[in-house]
Amino acid sequence: MIRMRRLLVLAATLAVATGVLAPTAQATQDRAHIPGAVRFATFNASLNRNADGELLAHLATPDNPQARKAAEVIQRVRPDVLLINEFDYVSGNRAVELFRRNYLAVGQQGARPIDYPHAYTAPVNTGVPSGFDLNNDGKVGGGDDAFGFGLFPGQYGMVVLSKYPIDTAAVRTFQNFRWQDMPGAVLPEGWYSPEELGVFRLSSKSHWDLPIRIGRKTTHFLVSHPTPPTFDGPEDRNGRRNHDEIRLWADYVTPGKGGYLYDDAGKRGGxxxxxxxxxxxxxxADPVDGDSYQNAIRQILNAPKVIDPKPGSLGAIEAARDQGGANVGQRGPSWLDSGDFNDKAPGNLRIDYVLPSRPLFPLAAGVFWPTARSPLARLNDTSDHHLVWVDLLA
Structure with a gap:
C-alpha cells in the first residue's frame, strides 16, 4: 500500500508539472478510488436573496427550484469539504441547517442524498453599514456604503460544509482587518478620507482559516470571496480592493510576509x-482576461508551495464557442472557465479556485459544467458560476 501511494504521488506530481491533470466522467461522480483521497470544492451557488429573511423562507420548505438544483449539483459531485459562496448569512446556522435537512439530505432527481455533519458560518461585511459615504455620491446609506456591498447584513455570505471535523476553537477570521494596515496597499489615491480609512475593512465578506482534521493531519481551508473588480469608476476602488483581498492569502501562506496581519481575536501573523x-x-479574478487589477490572482498562483491543478471542463469550451461575443479573442483557455457570463463583456472567465499546497497531491480536478448533450445540462443555469473540485491525497 505504501509503495502504491508513492507511485500515485509521483504520477500526480508529474501530471501537475506537465499540466495534463484532467477530470474524468467517473471521477466527477465517484472521485478517485484511492485510500486517503479527499475531494475539496468551491461553489458560488447564488443562494443569495434580495431581502433579509427571504433565503430562510425559501429553505424552510423542500420545493425551492433553485435550491434543489444547487443541492443536486453538490450531490452529483459529492465533495468532502465544500465552500459555498453567496449563501446569505443567518445567525444561529438556521439557513445552513434547513439547506442540509430539506435539500442535501433529500435525493434530487435521482442523485443520492449527502450528509455533512460539520458546518461553519459566521458574519460577513456585506450589508454592514459603515456610516460613511464610501461611494462619494453625496449621501450616506445603501449597499454601496456598506463595508461590503449588500442590501442587508449577511447578504452574499459564505458557509463551509465538511465530512471531517472542523477545529472551531482554532478558526481564524479576518473580517475586521483594515485595508490601510496592509503594507503597500494599492488604495485608490484620494478616494477615501482619513476617517474612512480608519474604519474601512479590507475583506468585502470575510477571510476564514478553518483547520480541517483529516485523520491525524490538519489541512487549513482558507476561504474568501473578494469583491468583483467592477462597479466603480476610473479610481478602480473595487479592482484595487479585489487585488489586496487576494494578496491577503498570498501573504498569509508565504513565510515572512504575513507578520502584519491580525485576526478578529487579535492574534498576529500568517x-x-x-x-x-x-x-x-x-x-x-482571471489570470489573463477580465478587469482585475494587475492580474491579481497571480499573487496566489505564484505563491510558494501553491499547486494549480488547472481544473477544466468540456462544457466550458462548448459554451465559449457557442456564445461567441466577448468570448472571441480571449487570451485564456476556455477549458479553465468557471464563470458563465454568456457573450457579455468580459465573457466567461476562470474566477473560482481550489488551490492546494505541497505536500498535498492532486489526483484529479474538474469543473462541473456538463455539455449540452449531457442529461445534467439542465443544471447549468443553477448559478452563473460552476462548482470546481480537486481530489487530493491529504
Missing part, C-alpha cells in the same frame, strides 16, 4: 511554516 492548506473561493 500561517505557520510547514502547515498544509487549500485556498478556495470565488476570487473574481
Amino acid at each position: 500561517l505557520k511554516p510547514g502547515e498544509r492548506f487549500v485556498i478556495a473561493g470565488d476570487q473574481n
